[in-house]
Amino acid sequence: MGVHIIKMPDLGEGIAEVEVVAWRVKVGDRIVEDQVLADVMTDKATVEIPSPVHGTVTALGGALGQALAVGAELIRLEVEGEGNEHLSPKAPARAPVAAKAEARVDAVASAPVPAPVVPAKAAAPSQQQQQQQAAVAPTLRAAGEKPLAPPAVRQRAWDLGIELQFVHGSGPAGRITHADLDAYAAQRGNGGGAGGGDNRYAQRNGEHAVPVIGLRRKIAEKMQDAKRRIPHFSYVEEIDVTELEALRAQLNAGYGTERGKLTLLPLLMRAVVLAARRYPTVNARYDDEAGIVTRYDAVHIGIATQTEPGLMVPVVKNAEARNPWSNAAEVARLAEAARQGKALREELSGSTITITSLGALGGIVTTPVINAPEVAIVGVNKMVERPMVRDGQIAIRKMMNLSSSFDHRVVDGMVAAQFIQAIRGYLECPATLFVE
Template sequence: MAIQTIKMPDIGEGIAEVELVAWHIKVGDVVAEDQILADVMTDKATVEIPSHVAGTVVSLNAAVGEVVAVGTEIIHIEVSNDALALVDKAQAAIKDEAIKEEVTKAVAAPAPALPSKATRSPQTTATVKMSALSEHHHPIAAPAVRRRAWELGVDLNLVSATGPAGRITLADLERYGATSNADQLANREAATPDQRYAQQSAEEVIPVIGLRRKIAQKMQEAKRHIPHFTYVEEIDVTELEELRARLNAQFAATRGRLTLLPFLMRAIVLAVRDHPEVNARFDDEANQLTRFAAVHLGLATQTAGGLMVPVIRHAESLDLWASAAAVLRVSEAARGAKAARDELSGSTITLTSLGALGGIVSTPVINHPEVAIVGTNRMVERPMMKNGQVVARKMMNLSSSFDHRVVDGMNAAEFIQQIRGYLECPGTLLV
C-alpha cells in the first residue's frame, strides 16, 4: 500500500498556472488508470486531467475556482491490491449491466409471436386485442369537434367520450374544457395576491469562475487598455441576399449552404488588403504595432458557458464555401467544448454577429490585443428610395469598433465603406 501524488501537469506552451473548474471525483472514490479526475482551464480552453494510477482518493488539495500553479500537488491516491480489485469489480459490474441492457433491448425489440388459435387462451386473446387497440387507437370525432379541439388547444386523446361507439362529442369537449379551466383557476387562486406581489429579499452569491472569469478578465483588460471608438454604417444587402439564394439553389446539395457570414468574411479579407492597419495587434508594453499579411479571423461564438472566439486561420485563402465550412467547424468545436488551445488564440481581427438578435446598433468590445472588430446587426426590410421610387430593400447595419491609438477615424470609415461596397455589389466577392 502506498500514497501516490498527482501534480498539476505542464500543459505546455509556457502555461504557468491554470484554474480548476470541476472535480469529477471525491474523497473515498475508487478510480481507474486514465480516468478523468478534473477539468482545468487555460485561457479559454478546457483541459481534462487523467489519473496515471488506480486506487482510492485520499485527498483533494484544491478547490473549484482556485488558480493552481503547474507542479502543485492536487490529489493523493492510495494504491493497493484491494483498490485495484474494487476497480475490476466495478468495471465488471458496468459491463454486466451493459450486457443485460443489450439483452433486454434485443428481447423487447421484435414483436412477440402469437400462439396458434388452438393453443392460446381467452386471456391471451384479450390481452393481444387490448394491446393492438392501445397501439392503434385514434380518438373518434366529427370534423367540427376536431376543429374546435384545435382552436382550444385540447388533445382529444385526453377527452372522455360519451357518444355512440366511443365518439367524442362537442359536449364532451366543452366538459373537458370546463374542468381544465376550473383546475387552472384553482391554481391561480392558490397564489394569493400577497404571494404574487410580495417583496423579495433573497440574495444569491455566485462565484465567477471558469470561462466566465476568463471572459471578465478579457473584457476588463480590453476596456482598460484600448481607447475604443465605434463606427456604424447602413448597408443595402438586397442583391447579396438574392445572390446567396441563387448560389444555395444551385450548389447547396453539392457544396453546402451559405449563410451571410462567409460573404462578410470575404469582404473583410479583401478590404484588409488596402487597410493593413486594422489587421494587427498592439503590444502595450513594447508600444509597437504588428501588422499581419495573413488574416486569422476570430469568430465570436456564444456557447452554453459564455462567449468564446475560435479562430479561422488564413481566411484570405478560403472561398465562400470553404469559409462556410470553417465557420461551422470552429463554432461547433467551441460550443461542444472541443476547441483546442491553438484554435482559441492568435486571431488578428474579429467578426461578431448576433443574427436576428443583433439589434439596430451595438458597440462591440475589441478582442485585445487586436485593434478592430466588425459587428453585424439585424437585417430588416425597409422602404427606401431608389431611382426616384420607394422600394422595399433589405438593410443591415455594421457596428464596428477600433483602437484609436493606431486607427484614425478616417481609416476606419474607409475600411467599412470598402466592406460596404463589396457587400452591396456582391459579384465583386467572386472575382
C-alpha cells in the same frame, strides 16, 4: 497501501498555471485508470485531467476557481502497493484541508458527481424535515431541467404566483406536491399555505451568490483589460444587403446540396479579407507594452461564439485562402468544438481581427469590445426590411447595420471609416467578392 500524488501536468508551452473549473470526483470516491478527475482551464481552453492509476481519493488539491501551478499537487490517492509517495505521520494532517475543499466543491461544482452512499442505519429524513429544509433556501435546478409536478399542483402554483423552478420536490423522483407548495409559500410569507390567493406580484427578496470562475472569470478579466487599456472608437454604417441575399439564395439553390448552405457570415468574411488588403492597419495586433504594431498579410478571423459557459472566440486561420464554402465549413466546425468544450488552445488564439454577431437579436446598433491585442472588431446587427428611396422611388430593401470598434491609438477615424465603406461596397455589389 500507498499514496499516489497526481500533479498538474504541463499542458503546453508558456502555461505556468491553470484554473480548476470542475471536480469530477470527491474525497472517498473509488476511481479507475483513465477516469477523468477534473477540468482545468488555460486561456479559454478547458482540458480534462485523467487518472493514470486505480485508487481512492483522499484529498483534492484545491477548490473551484483556484489557480494551480504546473507541477502542483492536483489530487491524492490511496492505492494498492507503495504508490509514488511513502505514507508519513504528517499525511493525516491533510484531512481538514481536504474536507474544506470538498465542502466548497459541493457548494459550487457545476459538473455532476456520483451520489454519496447512505449507510443502512441512517434513517431517511421525513417529509416534514424535507419541507423544513426546503424552506431554508430555494432549490436551484440545472439549466434546462424542468420541475416535475402534476397538473393540479402546476395550476395551484400559477394561482399562487409561485415559480416551480425554485420549489423543492419531496415526492418520488423529486416530484413537487401540494405540501411542498405550502412549505414554500409559508417560507415566503405569502399566505399560500392556507388556500392562497393571487400573489403573482408578491415581493421577492432572494439573493443568489454565483462564483465568477472558469471561463466567466477569463471573460471578465479580458473585457476589463480591453476597456481599461484601449481607447475604443466606434463606427456604424447602414448597408443594403438586398442583392447579397439574392446572390446567397441563388448560390444555395445551385450548390447547397453539393457544397453546403451559405449564411451571410462567410460572405462578410470574404469582404473583410478584401477590405483588409486595402487598409492593412486594421488587420493587426498591438503590443502596447513594447510599443509595436504588427500588421499581418494573413487574415486570421476570430468568430465570437456564444457557448453555455460564456463567449469564446475560435479562429478561422488564413481566411484569405478560403472560398465562402470553406469558410462556412470551418466556422461550423470550430463553433461546434467550442460549444462542446473540445476546441484546442491553438484554435482559440492567434486572431488578427474579429467578427461578432447577435444574429436575429442583433438590435439596431451595438458597441462591440475589441478582442485585445487586436485593433478592430466588426459587429453584425440584425437584417430588416425597410422602405428606402431608390432613383426617386420607394422600394422595400433588406438593410443591415455594421457596428464596429477600433483601437484609436492605432487606427485613425478616417481609416476606420474607409475600411467599413470598403466592406459596404463589396456587400452591396456582391459580384466583386469573387473578383481579384
